[in-house]
Amino acid sequence: MATAEIRNKIFSTPETNYLNCTKGWKSWAFTLDHKRIGVMYLVGVSIALFLAGIFALVLRSHLVKFDSGMLSYDNYNKMFTLHGAVMVFSFIIPSIPAALGNFVLPMMLGAKDVAFPRMNLASFYLWIAGTSCLLMAILFGGGLDTGWTFYTPYSIETETGVIYATFGAFILGFSSIFTGLNFLVTVNTMRSPGQTWFKLPLFLWSLYATSIIQVLATPVLGITLLMLIAEKTMHIGIFDPRYGGDPVLFQHFFWFYSHPAVYIMILPAMGVISELISVYSQKRIFGYSFIAFSSVAIALLGFLVWGHHMFTSGQSPIVTLIFSAITFTVAIPSAVKVFNWLATLFKGSILLNTPMLFALSFIFLFGIGGLTGLFLGALSTDIHLHDTYFVVAHFHFVMVGGTLTALLGGLFHWWPKMFGRMYNDALGRISCALVFIGFNVTFFPQFVMGARGMPRRYASYDPEFQIFHQISTFGAFVLGIGILMAYVVLVYAAFKGPRCGSNPFRAASMEWQSSSPPDFHNFIHQPTMNDPYDFDSQVYDEELDTFIPREFADPDKLPARPEPVHH
Amino acid sequence: MSDHSHDYPSFNHPAPVPLLFVVFGALIFLTVATVVTSNIELGEFGFIVAMIIATMKAFLVCAFFMHMWWDKGFNVLVFFSSLLFVSLFIGMTLLDTGSYKETIDAFPTTEESSLSTTEY
């Protein structure tokens, strides 16, 4: 058994860690350390989030009055396009995998780094290049007004900066592929000795499934956008009907990527939630293998349902039927996850701190988002609801209520590990409440509006919808304040928060066996390979005021291991 | 297959040189064969023959030049899974686009008058 000296050396707050082991901007700009890249990604995606969030608030402000003159109709179109494009390509897709995943994935495997650190850094710089290119559409291209989907033939005809934006999205696609490829290889080849596939934390399963999609689907986006650029510059006549091209084909191409991309956005969030629910219930995750395989099932089924975005596009009835039927099957693995989370909560010792509150919000909001998806997957109702605010509300419930909530929850969960400091939990909980309330106030009225026929993407509307829009706009500002507050709480904690131990939450996965913040090499010892959901493997150490693995604990004070729970 | 007289690390399987040359010869033979068959009128069947020959060539390149023969099963699975998704992509799209082909084909004609007045 380890001596007190060894124990202190491993688990106490270290003087040199990955944040201060080297100094100067170059040590960050050229770092190959996955933790620093993760932090840089986090800063990057947060900037994208705020930028696109401001676009959203401008949109919502415009919509306060039905005949508002705040934005010209053209500017309104540009505003919603940029909101969508930046949110989707620059924020949501890289958010959890590239920021949180980069930081946590190698540590969960007990590895020193991802398999290809240079590629990891390249991925970050591609992200910067792609996002800049996307934003250049505003500066040099005169904005972008196609919607984030770049549908032909309008995207070929419009004079706005489609080429900048599509090229930006093309580069961002490569950034995403690099991250995915890196993660797949890392999980395959760099697991700790004894860490079998079924001893991986569920976050890794979900990241793995995400990476499969990134690798398989993103190249199709690449070729689609290249062909769109070729169509726009050389009129190759593949998508442009004026030259015998097929505009619906573009939708097939686009959604072959973009529907699986929806699961790139939500799967990592589900992984985060699996971790949070289990840790803050201090209870073994219920149905581990079901959650694990449902991630893979969602990833694979995600490739079979792209046509449900095209029910009203003129797609043939037989294909529409097939896509509709398969769409419903996606509900099965999603529901499997939700039931397992709920079953995990049952009789757990639940700690309602900030990350857990975000996780519980996720389950609620994702539940609504998922269930309203069934209305849209059903052919007859979709004809009515297609292109209305019902769709907008549905995917915001999944993307914001799901992914953004999970990102914030994950940040609150791993923040003490990332920066070695604890945040103010009371303020964190208030921010969660603001996000939850603000979100629901924003998007619940949109379901009602949409069902009553309010079409999406319209700059002016029938006066009867004005009250709904006003409620929605009010909620949007509350949501904005909530997100901002969460960030303020976190950033303040990163610099000024009280020091915390290596494992303040009694989590059992391997990243918590490093010091907080971790060493440059992640671990200064060989971490012990535990079951990531066996929380009895961690015991409280008074001297360090934190939880440490049983193997390192003082044998004299070691509490008896409770009877193994049946599982 | 490979010469294990020398003690290579376990992940190192150099392909025998004669085998590489035999594979190259077979590839050239198949290339000539596909050109020759393309000159014969086979109708619908011609396309199938060309694809079969191309696939045989692809198999030779994959198995021996790309060392798949000696590679891990997982890597092979990874590569071939891509073909599954490609066929899914082609299949589903093809299934659909046929049904509105007439509309697409008619479009340039119906738009002809409006086109000539614009700068397109």
Next chain:
Amino acid sequence: MAVADTTDHHDHDHDHHDHDPFIAHHFDGPQQQFDSGKLGIWLFLVTEVLFFSGLFVAYTLYRNHHPEIFELAHHHLDKVLGCLNTIVLLFSSLTMALAVRSAQTGKNKNCELYTLITMVCATIFLGVKAVEYSHKWDLGIFPKYGFNYTPGHHEMGFLGLSPYLIKLSAIPALLLASFAGASVMGKLTDKPAQFKFFMGMAIMVAGYFAGVAGGVVYQNAVDSGHAHLAMSSSPLQLHAATFEENGQHHSHQHSDQHSEGQGHEGGEEHGDDHHDQRHEGSGESMPKSVGAFFSIYYCMTGLHAIHIIGGIVALAWIYYRSQQGHWREDYFGPVDYVGLYWHLVDLIWIYLFPLLYLID
């Protein structure tokens, strides 16, 4: 139960004492590094396959919906040049496989030679491709919008070469000059490594001009043989009558309407009285619609050519490292990975060749 190794950690100064320079610090050993790299490159090839898949989908759709266009159009493609290029690429695959084998057995000199041959084959391929492209552009065979086929229309530039070919060759010529210059500089300043590397690069670029020369000689022979036939670029004279008719139609069109945009319109009205039963009421004029095939042809072969250029850059890196003698029996990964990529480029061509050149 792990034993805490707390003795010598915190070596942030990166002095990896007696650490192998070719095994990255985060890997346990050569085996793990190789396995990771290998899986990584296979996954990369998966993304490449899916990247090309979009074009294969477009190809399949348009061939299915408009087989007649494909029937007609592929006679513009020269089977002989295509077949020659296929053999060049297959040969480069063989030398690549031999280069990998040399690296695996630690024979750096052989690896250097085989890599150079592979690169030269790649540039020969590009040279031939440049002749094929420029010949088509001379005839007005552009992607859909610019398609303006004019048989027998040969703009003559310097030495009777196509002006397009001269423009295409400007960059390789510049590269050749600078590589040769850098090599001479290396010789003069007594830097043998620089001399050797840039000599190889110059030889590699020279391959392009060999390809161009071969292509031009062949093309001129074909053209002089069939100068007055409409589809002069094809050695096969199938459907010759139909084409000749089209050819007249085209020269007529060309004489009264020069601009491309109007050409579209003009082609339309002529196309109707020229109606062929194979164009089942599509309403498109045949010449203009043939452009659809060439859109796909240029996209597919163009993207493939870009991949060849990327492969050459990677091979140059391998070439340099072979000269430095980096490969060992437990460290040959980069050659293997670049080799796999190169074979994939070859694989794609194996399918492109029959799909584009050999339609019947």
